[in-house]
Amino acid sequence: MAADPDAPVIMRLSPRDNIAVALRPLKAGESIVLDGVAMTVERNTGVGQKIAAQPIAAGDLILKYSCPIGTATRAISPGERIDKNNVETDYPPTHR
DSSP states (O other), X not given: OOOOTTSOSEEOSSTTOSEEEESSOBOTTOEEEETTEEEEOOSOBOTTOEEESSOBOTTOEEEETTEEEEEESSXXXXXXXXXXXXXXXXXXXXXX
């Protein structure tokens, strides 16, 4: 059975989130759409990994499930993968 070409490839877990989660592997340079806004995937991104759903400024909180999970260490563009290279975790030291 072929994959549905209209199926979403990323999704926000909560309306307030500034990130989205990949629902399938995404390739660098791939064009995707979230909430009617087109963006380009910056790097290969695996299923379940996070990408910026909108522009995020340095110092902004990263929200997943409407909860802060980290702070942007630099400006992050839509479609850019969210990881330790651009986010500092806000979890207590016992969870690191």
